[in-house]
Amino acid sequence: MSDARNTDHKSGRVRSHIERLIDDGLQPHDKLPTERQFADELGVSRMTVRHALNALEEERRVYRVHGSGTFVAEPTIDKTIRLTSFTEDMIERGMKPSTRVVDVGTEFAGAAVGSKLSLSPAAEIARIRRVRLADGAPVCLETVHLDASRVHGLLDRELTGSLYDLLASRYGTVVSRAEQRIGATVLEPADAELLDVAAFSAALVVERRTIDQHQRPVEFTRSLYRADRYSFLIDIER
Amino acid sequence: MSDARNTDHKSGRVRSHIERLIDDGLQPHDKLPTERQFADELGVSRMTVRHALNALEEERRVYRVHGSGTFVAEPTIDKTIRLTSFTEDMIERGMKPSTRVVDVGTEFAGAAVGSKLSLSPAAEIARIRRVRLADGAPVCLETVHLDASRVHGLLDRELTGSLYDLLASRYGTVVSRAEQRIGATVLEPADAELLDVAAFSAALVVERRTIDQHQRPVEFTRSLYRADRYSFLIDIER
């Protein structure tokens, strides 16, 4: 729980201290010390304590009741959906990820992909099709589209690992956020075979547009997930 | 854009002022005035300006670059997924929502539903099955499970409107957040008929557990959405 980042600032240290308190025996709905008590005890201002508690509240470790106090939250059933790579995602789910490259190539962006990547329809696109596996069984068939002019030589590299890592280390492109559309479909026979399921089985369709640190679109990816092996968990609030 | 809530506090007024600035002609990636300029101009402290900007940053109206400035963000493709009722959701998508109640009744919770609602498997459950329509066409078949002891008389009421409104006005239960699992399936013939599509069509399966203001589970609902009429948009960040 204690990030290295937590020690960079006072609020991070306050945060770590409160997390330790929670982990060391407090139960859900137990009352935490007041903000003023934390401030006195730790020798910081109340605003700094509030900053730490705001972060913990956002992550659902605590909840507040105005006029009453701050309390330990119930653990959520599962983690909120986050922007993780397939690799990280599978490791977190306790499975061993691997990848098989189906084919790669370049092509014109076309209207649909071009608009998603803010490129001309005539722009050159690098396309990568991969099957992602968990514990050796196919889970997902993904087709990645990238602006070819921004990833020279990418298609000649080893593409079985995390694409995000490659983009960051080789091309200085850091992913900051993504917009996803999640829908459902039934699998065409050819796609079903790649995923090792019967034709016309149910699948989740995920279309993802990834944005980098400069607010520019990086990739547009369409993924088909086997419905029997995958679902999304989302935590939303009013 | 200008909520009534925005005028309750200074930071809300600051927020409205900045939103108006953005809407009145600023383009994405245009630089906003500095935090200190806003503070001087509006006669508030810089912390108050930061509070307003934090909220706008969280909603992706602006983004900050440390050492450089605060900028207008690009409009996102679509709204982030939020905890809205079907009714609100459809109105926002520009469609007219309606509801047809298929059947209602009471039953034992059983292991699966009981655990989702933190109830004994022998507890009494109120079950409501409804088809939700948009512009007259079926979109979703939902089965709601509620702790019967907390919603006396609910099943005798008019159930074609927003259940959340009914829970709030009649039972003092305010929904604060929800955990959702999104998967895919193909429709059984009986369900397909209720949704007016061919048997074995693709559908999204959404299992939702709603939590109230006291962190107690309120409802557990399983919904089947027609894949040809519905998808989820999600904005995620690193």
Place this chain on the structure above:
DNA sequence: CAGTGGTCTAGACCACTAT
């Protein structure tokens, strides 16, 4: 280097909850 956002202080008063 000047200017920006990021963090922090030591107070103050308000709004809400319990008793």
Place this chain on the structure above:
DNA sequence: TAGTGGTCTAGACCACTGT
């Protein structure tokens, strides 16, 4: 009414970005 979190002030210094 006492105690809590919510908001706000008027400063200060730090970390980072540009020129």
